[in-house]
Amino acid sequence: MAEETWHEARLIPTSGINGADEQERRATSALLAVVTAVREFGRGLTQPLGAPAGTIQTFIEVPFMLGDKRCYPDGLIRVSRGQRTWTALVEVKTGTNELAAEQLENYLDIARDNGFDALITISNEIPPSAGQHPTKVDKRKLRKVAMHHLPWSQILAEAVVQKEHRGVADPDQAWILGELIRYLEHPRSGALEFEDMGQSWVAVRDAVSAGTLRAADKGVADVAARFDALLRYASLRLGRTLGTEVVPVVSRRESADPGLRTAALVDGLVREGRLSGAIRIPNAVAPLTIELDLRAGRVALHVDVDAPREGRSTTRVNWLLRQLKAAPESVRVEAFAMHTRGPGAADLLKVVREDPNLLIQDPKKELRAFRIALTSPLGSKRGRGRGAAIDSVLDAIDTFYGEVLQHLKAWTATPPKMREVAELPEPTRPALASTALSSQDGAEPVDDADDADDSQGEADDPEDESAAVSETSLP
Incomplete structure (x- = not known):
């Protein structure tokens, strides 16, 4: 038999998983065992939840x-x-199983009675932002016990970042962590990625296209919540690739009251047929804004960049074009002038490269900012795969960041230079005792009359005359 058909032995096998109970039990045991075995990974998961940096059991x-x-x-x-x-x-759930409020409340009571600190839930449910929980429970039960939620996608991202970017000191522990990553990435593990925009996606999309969507319609709030979950998943996915923490942009009010965020998304969906949000990437020039236009069937990404604060308008446009050398020609560039409202001058990058003056409406007004945008078709399907909305958004984010955003840098002013001071020549006459040389002094002018007097004095010197007479009297 050819060796190509042999299966390599794995620390955490995916074979023999029969049913959801076995899937949850194996995923729980594998995760908790690796949390204990790999110190860096265990601390990376538990310390943000309030645990000390100690021994884990x-x-x-x-x-x-x-x-x-x-x-x-x-x-x-x-x-x-x-x-x-x-x-x-x-408490762990795998696959499409969701957390049950009654079960969580029972575990909160157990934790309170035993003096435990927290309840950690793990499932494929992705809340809009970190710190929020997908399941509502009686808030009175959270007075003494904290409740935290970790999506499987976040655990996988943390494992990849720890192994590939931060590093694991012990090679054997690094291999163990790699086996957990391999297991979680297998479809039979039950640790799913974000794979569904919800059962209301198609109905809401069609209602938006027909112009009949209302805020009270069934499924509108669910689609808004799914969009926020998609942004969170896209952030985790991009952060896993970059080796850093990418997070959705949420205001303090929206973080404290998630209902405000949902209401804003529903309002934009009903009035304009659009869902909009942003993600923040460390050290990027600005947050990346993502907008789904369900009426036009397009996904648009853009980033706003402040223009340089010095130089002519053409100089400022050229400063931006130099940073967009690798960007596709379909990128749209828009320039905003000082003290103006509304849209600015805009054109495709391939046109602006030929004539930068197209972005300058009034040469007398300075440019204050640029908007770089890229649009692509939005998939219509609710799931994953070709023609799906989720994949079209993820592909658009990867393309925009890789070809545009990662090359952009904020403008910084040139540091001031030291003034060059010319060396002062030696004075031709004694300076006054009360005067000292200064950096403001230049070379002192030479007095021609004084030079003439000096030369005349040298010619009239009697010692020089006697010396000349004695020389002529010699035979």
Whole structure:
């Protein structure tokens, strides 16, 4: 038999998974075991949740009594450092299974009764932003116990970033972490990526195209929430590639009250047929704005860049064009002038390269900012694959960042240069005692009359005359 058909032995096999229970049990055991074995990865997951940087112990299916019934949380994490101990229960869901509010409230009661610190939930549900939880529970149960949620996509991103970018000191631990990554990336693990825009996506899309969508229609809020989840997943995916933390841009008010964000998305969807959001990439020139136009069937990405604060308008346009050498010609460039409102002068990059003056409407007004945008078709399908909305958005983000955004740099003023001071010549006459040389002094003028007097004095010197007479009297 050819070796190509042989299956390589794996630390965490994907074969033999029968049913959701076995899938959850294996995923939980694999994750918690690696959290214990790989110190850097374990601390990277637990410290943001409030755990100290100490020794980690993990357990699965720990039994607890809650009244007259016995409960089995999927796992338990204990972190100890000195006299301090931090303990959290873990509840895991895989595949399309969702967290149940009643079950979470029971585990919160168990954690409170046992003096535990937190409840950690893990599933494929992706909340709009970090810190939010996809399942609503009685807030009174959160007074003494914190509840945190980790999507599987976030755990996978953390594992990849730790192994590929931050590094793992021990080679064996790095290999173990790589085996977890390999397992989570396998479709049978149950750790799914963002794969569905929701069952209301097609109906809402068609209503937008027909101009009949209303804010009270069924599924509108769900589509808005799915869009925010897509932005969060796109951030995690891009951050996994770049080795850094990419996050959606959410205001403080929206973070404190997610309903405000949902209401704003629903309003934009009903009035304009658009869903809009932004993601922040560390050290990028500006946040990347992503807009889905359901009426036109387009996805548009843009970034706003401040123009240089010195130089002519043409100089400022050329400054931007030099940074867009690798950008595709279909990129749209728009220039905004000082003290003006509304849209500015805009054209495609291939046209602006030939004539930069097209972006200058009034040469007397300075340019204050540029907008670089790229549009592409928006998929219509709710799932994944060719022609799907999710893939069209992810591909557009990868293209725009790789060909445009990563090459842009903010303008910085040239630092001031030291003034060159010419060396002063030696004075031809004694300076006044009360006067010192200054950097403002130049070369002193030479007095012709003084030079004439000096030469005349030398000719009238009697010693020189006697010397001349004695020389002529010699035979």
